[in-house]
Each structure stands twice: as C-alpha cells, then as structure tokens.
Amino acid sequence: MMSSFEVFFDYMQKLSGKTLSEDDKQLLMTHFKPKKLRKRQYFLQAGDVCKYIEFIVKGSARTFTVDEKGHENILKLSVENWWLADFESFYLLTPSRFHIEALEDLEVLQSTNAQIEEYLKAIPAFSAMVNVINQNNAIATQKRMQAAINYTAEERYEELMSTYPHFLQRFPQNMVASYLGLSPETLSRIRKNALK
Amino acid sequence: MMSSFEVFFDYMQKLSGKTLSEDDKQLLMTHFKPKKLRKRQYFLQAGDVCKYIEFIVKGSARTFTVDEKGHENILKLSVENWWLADFESFYLLTPSRFHIEALEDLEVLQSTNAQIEEYLKAIPAFSAMVNVINQNNAIATQKRMQAAINYTAEERYEELMSTYPHFLQRFPQNMVASYLGLSPETLSRIRKNALK
DNA sequence: ACCCCAACTTGATTTATATCAAGCCTACTT
DNA sequence: AAGTAGGCTTGATATAAATCAAGTTGGGGT
Numbered sequence: 001m002m003s004s005f006e007v008f009f010d011y012m013q014k015l016s017g018k019t020l021s022e023d024d025k026q027l028l029m030t031h032f033k034p035k036k037l038r039k040r041q042y043f044l045q046a047g048d049v050c051k052y053i054e055f056i057v058k059g060s061a062r063t064f065t066v067d068e069k070g071h072e073n074i075l076k077l078s079v080e081n082w083w084l085a086d087f088e089s090f091y092l093l094t095p096s097r098f099h100i101e102a103l104e105d106l107e108v109l110q111s112t113n114a115q116i117e118e119y120l121k122a123i124p125a126f127s128a129m130v131n132v133i134n135q136n137n138a139i140a141t142q143k144r145m146q147a148a149i150n151y152t153a154e155e156r157y158e159e160l161m162s163t164y165p166h167f168l169q170r171f172p173q174n175m176v177a178s179y180l181g182l183s184p185e186t187l188s189r190i191r192k193n194a195l196k
Numbered sequence: 197m198m199s200s201f202e203v204f205f206d207y208m209q210k211l212s213g214k215t216l217s218e219d220d221k222q223l224l225m226t227h228f229k230p231k232k233l234r235k236r237q238y239f240l241q242a243g244d245v246c247k248y249i250e251f252i253v254k255g256s257a258r259t260f261t262v263d264e265k266g267h268e269n270i271l272k273l274s275v276e277n278w279w280l281a282d283f284e285s286f287y288l289l290t291p292s293r294f295h296i297e298a299l300e301d302l303e304v305l306q307s308t309n310a311q312i313e314e315y316l317k318a319i320p321a322f323s324a325m326v327n328v329i330n331q332n333n334a335i336a337t338q339k340r341m342q343a344a345i346n347y348t349a350e351e352r353y354e355e356l357m358s359t360y361p362h363f364l365q366r367f368p369q370n371m372v373a374s375y376l377g378l379s380p381e382t383l384s385r386i387r388k389n390a391l392k
Numbered sequence: 393a394c395c396c397c398a399a400c401t402t403g404a405t406t407t408a409t410a411t412c413a414a415g416c417c418t419a420c421t422t
Numbered sequence: 423a424a425g426t427a428g429g430c431t432t433g434a435t436a437t438a439a440a441t442c443a444a445g446t447t448g449g450g451g452t
Contacts, residue, residue: 032205065342073346075338087334131316138283141337142271146261148344149377150269151440171398181264181345183440188401351410370429379410384431 004034004057011055011081016128023125031118032109043084043100050089050096051109056082059106062175063098074178077103077171083133084108103171111150148181156180157190200253204305205227205279205336207251212324220319227314228305232299241282246285248306252278253301258371259294270374274365279329280304300369313373342378352376353386 002010005028010021020028035054037043041192043061044050061084064077075098078084089096090113111119119126160167160180168176177187198206205357207217220255232239233239239257240246257280259272274280285292286309300305307315315322343355356363356376356391364372 004425065346069347073342075342075345081408087331087338091331091335134333135287137285137330139287140335141341142283145337145341145344146269146271148341150261150263151273184400185402185441186439192401368429380430381411381432382409385409388431 004107005029005032005082006034010101011127012125015132016125018125018128020123020125024125027122028119028126031115032111035108037102037106037108040103041106043102044086044089044096044098046097046099047095048089049087049093051189052112053085053090053116054108056080057082057107057109059102059104059108059178060170061100061106062100062179063100065098066177069097071164072178073181074165074175077167077175077179079170099135103175105196112185149165151178153182153186154190156182157187157194199227200303200305201225201228203253204228204251205225208321210322214321214324216248216319216321217303220321224315224322224372225317227311228307231304232308233302233304235301237298237302238295240282240285240292240294242293242295243291245289246282246292246296248308249279250304251279251280252308253303253305253372255298255300255304256366257296258375259296260374263296268374269377270353270371271315273363273371275366291354299371302383349376349378349382350389352378353383353390363381382390 008028009025013020032055034057037059043052046065048125056078058080060077060079062074063078063086064072064074064082066072082138084100086096086098088094088099089098122132143159143163147156149158153192157180160176167179171179173187173191176183176188177184179185201221203219204224209216230253233255239248241252242261252274252277253328256273256275259280259282260268260269260270260273272359280296281297282292282294284290286341315324317324327372339359343352347355353376356372363375367375369383369387373380376383378386379387
C-alpha cells in the first residue's frame, strides 16, 4: 500500500518526466497537508473563497451549482490524480459560485496558492508537471467545449463513453446526466437506445 | 505607431509583471516571425498539423469545423493580444479537426512549439506570462463551459454581452450565433426581445 | 427481515430551439 | 444606376430535450 505522498510523487515524476530529489520531497511534505473526507462532506460551499487546492489520491468529488429552482448542475466530476479547486475563486480570491462535495470517501493532499507559487520556483519537476497539466487541460477543455456547443445529447454521451467509460460505472446516472447537461430521463432513454 | 514586437513586448511585460532585458528581446525577435494575412486567408486547414502558434497583434480570426452537412461551427473567435492555435494538434502533432481563418486583415507573430519551450527556459517574463495566461484560461473556460451546459440561449447571449460586448459590433451576427452554438434566426430573435 | 428512500425507467405533454421558407435591406460588382 | 449576393428578420413548422407524472427496482438502515 502506497502512502498518499508516494502516490503523489509517482504521479509527478511520471507526468513531468523529471526526478524528485530527497530535498524536493521533504519540501513537498512540509506544506502539502494530507486530508480525509467522508462521502457527502463538503470541501467548499458556494459563497466561500476557495483557499485550497487538492490533489486527489483516492476517491471522487463533484463541483456543482444550485440554481434558483434548487436544481443542481454538475460542472465537473473529479477522480484520482486530478486536481480539485474552483480556479476562478482560487486565483482571484473571489467568493465561489460552486459547491464541491465528496462523492466517495476522499484522500487528498491540500495546499494553498502561495505555496504552489513557491513550489513552482523551487522544484523543477513541479513546474514541469504544471506545464503538462496545462497542456492537457487546454486540449481537454477545447474538446469538451466543442461537444457542449455543437453535439447532440447522444453524441455527447458517446463522447463521454469513449473518453471516460468508467464514469458511468462509478457515478450515479443522474449525476452523469447533470455533468452532460442532460435531464436524467433523457440520459436513461439514450442509454436504452444505445443498447442495440 | 508601435511595431508588432513593441506591442508584444508591452503585452508580455504587463501580463507577467516582469521586465524584458535587451537580450530577451533580441532572442524573441530571432524566432518569432511577423506574418500578415489578408481577410479570408486560412492559417490552418482541417487535416493539417498545427505547427505554429501565433500571437495576434492586429485583426481577428475564427476557429471552426465543418460537419457532414456542410454546416460551419465556430469554436473560437480570436482578437488582438490573444493566442491562436489548435492546441490539441499543436501539442500532440495530430491532424487538426479545425480550420482557422482570418476574419479581418491580420498581423501576427508566429512561433513553433520547440521555440516556445526554449523561451520558457530562457526568459523569466515569458514563463511568468504563460502562467498568467494559463490561469486566465482556466477561469475563462470554466465559465464558458458552465454557460454552454447549463444556460439557455438567452443567458448565453447576456453572458457574452457582458464579457465581450465588442464581439457583436465586430463580427457578423451569424458568426456570433455559431460561436454561441445557436442558429442565426434564434440569435436574431433574442436580440429583438432584448431591446426592451 | 422489513421498510423506505433514492435511483432509474417509461409514457405523455410542453417548451426551447432548429429548420424551412420567404422577403427585405445594404453594400458590392459590373 | 441597376443587378445581385449576403446578411438579417420574420413567420410557420418540425424536432430534440425538458418537464411532469407514475410506476418499478434495489440497496441501506433500523
């Protein structure tokens, strides 16, 4: 069984293609705080400033809004080896419009913006990792953006099935529907049709 | 009248909060190539690999796909001080699914991925600039993503009016409609209603 | 073991938006 | 100056997806 930090170091070295020295690791361990959350616990409430960013070691979470009608809209579903934050609030220190909630028991490593800045300067593997993440992000959001604007419900579903097939096993169908911007009924019908 | 490079240096220093040395400037000028394109000219054709990234000094462009029915879907409208590329193709060197076309006469500074990597290492202001861009990007795409999934046509229009009000003066209405993921007729009707 | 709630399905109806179609205006082209 | 094409509007109709409304199922808590 790997510790949270072992998982994190492993991830960082693989993604960045660089090695972490013992000093690097010590530095990371002094400021990244391991946290555990139970299913249903909230990381962030709408209205609060998102002061922390978390690396997910184990478990999953959702980022969502609640509109005037009490409708929940899921913007993001996050799993292992992803980063968790409302970036708008995190970078600008404005009150968040989002809630972030654990969907499964969650183990994370938590840091602050100021500490991230320090790591960027001090640890080459860290800043290389961030560059790769930003690249991946640019690619992924460009794709999802196009899907959201131009694709039909069915095409968005197919796209999700090919990109993150495990999402549908792992999360309740109504949450996946919300993530796709669909009503639960519509997703149910699409899946029924897709069985052929 | 500022030269392309003056505009670029100015932008980079403002955004990064750092100063460019004369050496930095020389280095940037040796590898960023000034290019001019006339209205309607293509930067990138779907099927080609996007080998270059461009900083827009003057003018505008659109990034779009053409679907089976010959329908054009605009993913991005880009103006001065923005960067232009299909990032998926640019980073992964895969054939692009997009066309990129000048909407107005265009002046850009062009570079390659390999040179960008060099600049990131060699020029502190450059890498600080990229960090700020990535932050802004994360914020903007998070917003636009939520709008695309959760908002009605009218709300998306209002959002655009408050974020980029000049888009509607600058671009033909049918292109703005496509950018919003709407038919030209729907946008026309929304605007009519919004006049009250 | 039972109950109960939450998740999912299925059908009927409504609503938002696309599509089809026609006409109008304005700016180029010749 | 007339002709024409592209962009915009407006109206009628079609369609995708939401909403409303039951009914079914399955798993967790007591």
